[in-house]
């Protein structure tokens with residue numbers, strides 16, 4: 497296998513005395529969709545936030561495209577090509593759709609490239625184009641999720657980490673979110689996906705990791721995890 501695009505090595509993270517991640521290691525190759533499966537409180541968000549420089553792990557390393565990005569501030573991790581669609585969407589409610597999207601653009605980037613990226617986002621999400629002057633806080637939950645994804649794309653990431661992108665959305669919108677994730681992957685983006693909808697996430701993923709109490713307990717091809725007894729009992733309710 498060629499060198500992984502993202503490599504996480506033996507991460508430990510603490511909140512005070514409480515250990516949230518214990519020796520977590522994983523790899524994502526260019527072009528993969530990798531799902532992280534785990535119960536509430538298993539450490540999935542903590543893992544994403546550690547990769548993105550929001551949390552500061554006590555031990556371990558994060559490599560992106562061969563560069564050690566451990567301890568980098570979030571904005572530099574973004575500039576390096578790692579996007580993050582955070583849990584709860586977190587759009588700026590009083591800013592318009594277009595202003596939210598502009599917030600996602602990397603400051604150093606040339607205007608022309610930014611315009612091209614904006615056109616691409618609007619082509620992917622026509623509803624955002626129609627509502628470009630509307631305050632983001634007045635959009636539906638699904639539209640806000642599209643905006644959060646669009647804003648992330650404005651940074652031209654090579655890898656996107658999604659934290660519960662379908663949380664709280666209506667079933668038809670949930671399907672739409674999964675279609676978008678798959679499409680982004682088909683267009684060449686590498687994806688790290690954390691989803692409470694375990695069945696749907698393992699169906700679109702190439703590989704998966706099961707995180708329990710801050711430790712990776714199981715990993716393998718997504719198709720194998722879907723048929724694994726432990727996964728079926730604990731996460732698929734089968």
Ligand SMILES: Nc1ncnc2c1ncn2[C@@H]1O[C@H](COP(=O)(O)OP(=O)(O)OP(=O)(O)O)[C@@H](O)[C@H]1O
Nearest residue numbers: 511514515516534535536537538539540541542543
């Ligand atoms: N800022 C924080 N301060 C203290 N403890 C935290 C903080 N954030 C998370 N934790 C704790 O760390 C553990 C892992 O939480 P995390 O949010 O990473 O889990 P998760 O798998 O993403 O769960 P969920 O699906 O509920 O978001 C939990 O026990 C949680 O209570």
